Amino acid sequence: MNRFSILLTISICQLxxxxxxxxxxxxKQDLPLLQNPFSQSYLKENLKKNKPRLIxxxxxxxxxxxxxxxxxxxxxxxxxxxxNAYSILDKPVIARIKKSNSxxxxxxxxxRRINLLGLVYLIEEDKVILERINQEVLSTCEFSDWNPxxxxxxxxxxxxMALALDWTQDRLPxxxxxxxKKALIEKGINPSWxxxxxxxxxxxxxxxxxxxxxxxxxxxxxxxxxxxxxDPELAAKTIKRSMDSIPHVLTEDYSPEGVCPEGVMYWAYxxxxxxxxxxxxxxxxxxxxxxxxxxxxxxxxxxxVMCGSSPSGWYYNYGDCADKPGTGGDIFLAWFAVQTGKSxxxxxxxxxxxxxxxxxxYLTAASLAWICRYAxxxxxxxxxxxxxxxxxxxxxxxxxxxxxxYYFAAKGGCGAVSHGNMDAGSFIFELNGVRWSVDPxxxxxxxxxxxxDLWRQQQESERWQxxxxxxxxxxxxxxxxxxxxxxxxxxxxQYRTGKNPSVTFNLSPTFKGQLKSAFRKFTKDSERSLLIxxxxxxxxxxxxxxxxxxxxxxxxxxxxGVILKQDGQRLKLTNLSHPDIQFAVVSLDPPPHxxxxxxxxxxxxxxxxxxxxxxDVINIKIRLTETSVTES
Numbered sequence: 001m002n003r004f005s006i007l008l009t010i011s012i013c014q015l016x017x018x019x020x021x022x023x024x025x026x027x028k029q030d031l032p033l034l035q036n037p038f039s040q041s042y043l044k045e046n047l048k049k050n051k052p053r054l055i056x057x058x059x060x061x062x063x064x065x066x067x068x069x070x071x072x073x074x075x076x077x078x079x080x081x082x083x084n085a086y087s088i089l090d091k092p093v094i095a096r097i098k099k100s101n102s103x104x105x106x107x108x109x110x111x112r113r114i115n116l117l118g119l120v121y122l123i124e125e126d127k128v129i130l131e132r133i134n135q136e137v138l139s140t141c142e143f144s145d146w147n148p149x150x151x152x153x154x155x156x157x158x159x160x161m162a163l164a165l166d167w168t169q170d171r172l173p174x175x176x177x178x179x180x181k182k183a184l185i186e187k188g189i190n191p192s193w194x195x196x197x198x199x200x201x202x203x204x205x206x207x208x209x210x211x212x213x214x215x216x217x218x219x220x221x222x223x224x225x226x227x228x229x230x231d232p233e234l235a236a237k238t239i240k241r242s243m244d245s246i247p248h249v250l251t252e253d254y255s256p257e258g259v260c261p262e263g264v265m266y267w268a269y270x271x272x273x274x275x276x277x278x279x280x281x282x283x284x285x286x287x288x289x290x291x292x293x294x295x296x297x298x299x300x301x302x303x304x305v306m307c308g309s310s311p312s313g314w315y316y317n318y319g320d321c322a323d324k325p326g327t328g329g330d331i332f333l334a335w336f337a338v339q340t341g342k343s344x345x346x347x348x349x350x351x352x353x354x355x356x357x358x359x360x361x362y363l364t365a366a367s368l369a370w371i372c373r374y375a376x377x378x379x380x381x382x383x384x385x386x387x388x389x390x391x392x393x394x395x396x397x398x399x400x401x402x403x404x405x406y407y408f409a410a411k412g413g414c415g416a417v418s419h420g421n422m423d424a425g426s427f428i429f430e431l432n433g434v435r436w437s438v439d440p441x442x443x444x445x446x447x448x449x450x451x452x453d454l455w456r457q458q459q460e461s462e463r464w465q466x467x468x469x470x471x472x473x474x475x476x477x478x479x480x481x482x483x484x485x486x487x488x489x490x491x492x493x494q495y496r497t498g499k500n501p502s503v504t505f506n507l508s509p510t511f512k513g514q515l516k517s518a519f520r521k522f523t524k525d526s527e528r529s530l531l532i533x534x535x536x537x538x539x540x541x542x543x544x545x546x547x548x549x550x551x552x553x554x555x556x557x558x559x560x561g562v563i564l565k566q567d568g569q570r571l572k573l574t575n576l577s578h579p580d581i582q583f584a585v586v587s588l589d590p591p592p593h594x595x596x597x598x599x600x601x602x603x604x605x606x607x608x609x610x611x612x613x614x615x616d617v618i619n620i621k622i623r624l625t626e627t628s629v630t631e632s
Contacts, residue, residue: 031247032255035289038240040232046285047228052122054166054222055279055369061122067372068123073351074372078123081365083356085116085129093135096143101449103147107156110140112362114160118167119365134172137164141176141183148191151205152212155219158188159276162222163366181230184223189238192220206245209252210418211262211270217242217249218273218280225284243289246277250294252391252418258300261392262419263321264308267300271332272363279369292339296390301336301345306386306396307409308333312430316396316409317441320419328354331367338370341377385501391417393492395503397524405433408530410522412490412505415464416457422464422483424490424510425520426474429530431626432569437475438550440597443468447595459486467588467596471548472604477507477534478546479514488512493519500525515539516615525623534620538611547607547620549573555585555605562605563627570627575607577621583607 050058067074094110096103113136121129140146140161147153161180170177192203205212221242228235253260253270260267274297278288292298307316308325317323329347337345351371354360361367384398392413399406410427413420429437443466448454453462464483467473471484478484488509495503500523507518516537523531536545553566560579564571575583588602609618 031251032295033247034243034250034291034294035287036240036243038236038243040236043228043232043236043239047225048284048286051169052166053284054163054225055276055283055366056119056122056167057283060283060369060372064368064372065123071372073348074368076352076354077364077368077371080354080356080358080360081116081368082120084358084360085120088113088117089128089132093139095139102150103153104150104156107146107153107160108362110136111156111160111163112360114164114167115363115365116360118163119368122167130168130171133164133168134176137161137172137176137180141179143187145191146183146187148187151192151203151216154188154191155216158184158219158223161188162226165226181227184227185231185234188223189220189227189234192216192238206241207248209248211249211253211266211273213245213249214253214270214277215273217246218277221277222280225280247294250274250291250297254294254296254300256296256390257388258296258298258303259388259390259392259394260300260303261319261390261413261417263317263319264304264315265321266319266419267304268330268332271300271335275332275335275370276363276366279366298336298339299388301333301340301342302382302386303388303394304330304333304336305344305382306388306398307394309382310407310409310428310430310435311405312407312433312435314435316394316428317439318392318411318423318426319421320442323441326361328358328360331361331364331371334367334374335370338374341375343376343379344382346374346376385497387492387495387503389492391489392420393490393505395492395495395522397501397522397530399527400499401527404527406431406524406527408522408524410503410505412492412507414487414489414510415469415484416487420457421469421474422471422486423474423476424471424484424488425476425505425507425518426471427522427532428475429624431528431571431624434553434566434569434571436551436553436564436566436571436624438552438599438602439475440468440473440550440599440602443597452595457486459483461486465593467591467593472592473550473588475548475550477511477518477520477536478548479511480541480543481546482514484510485512485514513539513541515542515545528626530624532620532622532624534618536618536620538614538616538618540614542611542614542616545609545611545618545620547609547622549605550588551603551605552599552601554601555603557583557585561622572625572627573605574623574625576623577619578607578609581607581609 068078117129117133146157161184165180205216220238224235224238278291281288314324315321329350333345384400387395392411394411397408407430412424414424415422427437428439464470471478490505490507490510493504493506502521502523504519504521507520511518516539519535521533525531553564556563560575562573562583584606586604588604
């Protein structure tokens with residue numbers, strides 16, 4: 001359940017630079033808006049008075065209490081939550097310890113504690129739990145500040161403090177409630193406004209398109225609802241600003257077909273706060289104000305299923321995504337199960353597998369507000385072919401049989417997107433339980449705190465020296481041993497579904513100035529093979545085109561291809577187009593840069609094709625095929 005543990009300390013400068021590129025993205029559209037009636041009068045007339053009113057309300061609490069007794073999934077999850085909550089009593093109260101630019105571990109730790117303790121109090125009303133919540137709230141009020149330069153910290157503390165006051169239903173000491181509301185205004189909301197802001201970084205996340213927008217906006221909405229009776233003017237204008245701001249990230253991370261350019265793990269992070277926000281709006285005002293109808297939002301559950309559950313158990317781990325999900329079910333995907341009744345979004349077996357000593361996600365307790373309302377209405381299975389467009393379009397092909405181990409995924413996009421890499425045209429491929437073509441995945445964020453410029457995304461940025469970030473560490477095309485063009489968007493040109501699906505990416509913008517054009521087509525030409533075809537027209541500067549395959553398998557060069565061996569399985573790469581040119585193997589273990597992520601036995605299999613003149617048409621055709629021990 002600790003799927004966000006990779007989100008380590010990140011400086012505001014790093015995130016401010018991330019993704020701030022002017023791109024050639026061709027699918028820009030008018031920004032759909034959420035409904036936004038928020039004014040002082042609307043707030044006074046429509047805000048529910050009874051508490052809890054944030055995520056939980058009286059009816060949801062009653063439903064949850066009943067399900068704890070009758071539903072084995074909810075019973076198991078609540079028992080683990082309860083065990084986690086009472087274990088907090090043996091730990092010191094939260095303290096402000098800042099070891100880097102961020103104190104995300106502190107803010108998230110507080111949010112985790114309040115989630116666990118607060119839910120147990122809602123269900124059992126234990127005075128011991130109430131007193132511990134009181135201590136945590138008072139300690140947080142005494143923090144000198146909530147680290148507004150890194151507003152993720154501030155937002156998550158705001159969410160925690162708001163839930164603490166709400167889920168205890170005004171039963172904390174009056175003096176604590178007064179201090180907490182004062183802190184929410186002075187240390188939470190006020191720093192987000194210009195007259196109270198913190199230097200040049202004041203509110204940069206407002207109207208920005210990455211996950212910070214949703215997280216910070218959600219935290220502000222929680223804080224504003226909590227202080228609404230005390231300062232309705234500030235509350236109304238804060239919620240109104242957030243509701244105007246959120247469509248920027250909704251368009252980026254969901255529209256038009258649910259693909260998150262930041263990857264599956266960041267889909268979960270953005271969606272976690274989107275779902276908290278929806279739940280708060282519904283319990284506080286009785287409406288989601290258009291979230292569900294936002295283009296691509298509901299469809300994003302299909303993206304999560306297709307890119308987050310390969311036969312090997314790994315994610316399609318592009319961008320800064322972790323390699324694998326944590327233990328236990330996906331609490332955010334379960335929200336979509338509740339809305340649709342589709343069992344493919346409800347990981348029942350994984351929820352049941354959670355053990356009492358499992359350290360739960362910091363939002364698991366909140367998620368029971370929707371998981372307790374799940375009722376299966378459909379046993380529809382995931383599609384075998386899925387294509388999603390957007391800033392980083394993705395295609396996934398699976399096997400036709402229910403338990404097939406065939407899995408292929410490829411992407412477009414460019415390095416300029418938030419958490420993006422120079423990996424346009426790259427792909428992963430699994431067969432026989434082996435991930436043959438690998439994505440090197442995420443890079444430790446700690447190096448960004450140690451002087452390495454990990455986040456700036458200009459063409460010559462230091463970031464692109466890393467194998468996880470540049471095109472030399474991905475199964476794609478490279479020209480003249482140069483980097484991809486950082487803001488050259490590769491979009492889907494066409495695709496075909498059916499028994500032998502295919503997808504073609506237009507990589508021409510990726511190689512602007514290096515090639516005249518480049519199109520990469522992937523075809524599932526059988527249940528045990530994949531065909532990759534590249535059609536390239538050279539430019540005046542083109543001297544070499546390099547076809548790349550990144551793998552951790554052992555490699556044996558043959559003619560006309562390569563035999564890969566891993567975990568007792570074999571895969572053959574056959575060079576159909578250039579049988580006279582032999583593949584080469586370049587070891588990436590150890591990797592070329594001292595700060596590179598090290599992966600055992602990592603290598604780049606490459607086919608280097610010389611180009612002699614401009615306007616040459618280069619057709620590269622490679623087939624990946626299952627092979628037996630006796631085949632060569």
